[in-house]
Amino acid sequence: MTFAALGMIEPLLRALAGLGYQTPTAIQQQAIPAVLAGRDLLATAQTGTGKTAGFALPLLQLLVRQGPRMAANSVRALVLVPTRELAEQVHASLRRYGRFLPLRSAVAYGGVSINPQMLQLRQGVDVLVATPGRLLDLHRQNALHFRQLQVLVLDEADRMLDLGFAAELRELLALLPKRRQTLLFSATFAAPLRELAGQLLEEPLRIEIGPRNVTAASVSQWLIAVDKRRKAELFLHLLKERRWGQVLVFARTRKGVDQLCAQLEAAGVSAAGIHGDRPQPARLRALERFRAGAVQVLVATDVAARGLDIDDLPLVVNLDLPNQAEDYVHRIGRTGRAGARGQALSLVCADEVARLTAIETLIRQSLRREEEPGFEAEHRVPASGPGSRLAAQVQKPACPAKSGAPKEAAPSRPLVRAVRPMPGFASGLGRNPRA
Structure with missing residues (x-):
């Protein structure tokens, strides 16, 4: 299997060759065609298996195919991450993969001055990598709107919940267009991730590389x-x-x-x-x-x-x-x-x-x-x-299960119908109604 066989365009293939990428990893082989086809996605794989390229490469290709449509203070694709360090890492990967593409990207997180970030967004960007709190700050100051948003990616989504971003996510999802493609990527598959998936994804393709929540054999x-x-x-x-x-x-x-x-x-x-x-x-x-x-x-x-x-x-x-x-x-x-x-x-x-x-x-x-x-x-x-x-x-459970309590769905059942609403999220909030 090659990246060319996955349908990657020439500028991306050139960038990958320069980076020494030769063979797609398992997560990339499954995720790239699904993202290019417009599917919602819930993907879990061990850390270090290439999840970032799994969503970044097809995301860049989708944006190029659609052509430039940016308005001032707009964003076409949004990648949400839980930490500043991960924001920098993902943004650096996007820049490396897209070095031969006519796309603009930016990164935004707290702990630094907001003014340079506002200036970057003034002309609009194709891809923005951001932490939830700073993203909301930019929106409240009218430096960013989401009317042109087409794709939402949550990278390490379970970590965002662990770090207490539920309130920010609830507020943010209410601002986003309901017609969009949504991708959730993570290295672990905890219950809060299933709950969040039920709120965001419509008939998602589920990709699971390796057993859940295990460490790499290497x-x-x-x-x-x-x-x-x-x-x-x-x-x-x-x-x-x-x-x-x-x-x-x-x-x-x-x-x-x-x-x-x-x-x-x-x-x-x-x-x-x-x-x-x-x-x-x-x-x-x-x-x-x-x-x-x-x-x-x-x-x-x-x-x-x-x-x-x-x-x-x-x-x-x-x-x-x-x-x-x-x-x-x-x-x-x-x-x-x-x-x-x-x-x-x-x-x-x-x-x-x-x-x-x-x-x-x-x-x-x-x-x-x-x-x-x-x-x-x-x-x-x-x-x-x-x-x-x-x-x-x-x-051992803390208390006996109550009669009628929801049970975890069997793996073969559709994920979106198997999960409970996430605590703190209104039922259906941010749900993609494309079907």
Whole structure:
């Protein structure tokens, strides 16, 4: 299978050849023809399998075929993302793929001045990549309208719900044209995503590459049990003893990021941090320094879990386990991308056993356990894998199901008829009535 066989036009094929893209991935092979055919789409695939190209390439081709129809302060295609880092990443991909096309794109997110973004939108753009909050700010200031919108893409839609964007999405969807093509892409398939799909999609094509909510086979995963107070000390020890190169480290809190960065710098290790309290220019500088090899350790909260695309990243370390099990999948998905091999280590203390159990239950495997001499945990981490007593407690419903409660539909039934309205969304809000 080639990109030409998928019907890609010559300018896109030329751009892909320059990027070294030769064979479409599984998600691209299925998504590109569907998007070109105008179908609504719900696609889930493991991180690093090429989802961005799966929607960006056919989206650019559709816009070129339709020809320039832009009015002032208008947008023809909108890509919504949950974080600033992911917005920059997706916009950069669109620019690379569309370098030989007569299309205009822009990116908009908070944490930076809104004025340059308003100026970019004055003449209208073909594609806008944006976070929900800043998008609404632009609309309220009359810098953007949606009358010409033809395609809506939600990239990492479940993460938007995890980060509390439900109210912004509800307000935004009420502003969008009801006749449009809608595409939902994500690496995990949680219940809120099914609920959101029921509100947005009309007879969608469902694409699922690989089992749901599992980690890539290319990533070797293991954990070391350690007492909480010694986690940073253990990380420094491993960094030096095992002679690690570049490492991406995830901490659960902003304070944890700052503390680890300070400890690393005090030990003579170059480090940079990314979290929500840091200005966007500082976050971008930290990421670019890491990509350029000027920084050995990048420490981040989950704000970065879905917005980092780093070539040949060998190792991800979870200093703390995430609150949401799905975020573990996205964290370790920063390594082992595009078929490369990667490693993911979690430093786990006893009071994280519930989080560990939720993760192992979600990915349907037990993480291999190791001990580091001199750092043995005083507080034991109990057995937690699938089938354990703790796993049974995690899976046990909080209360008996009520009679008549909705059940999850069998896979063969149409998705749009199988889901409940999303909490906070009016029934039918934003629904595409093309049928």
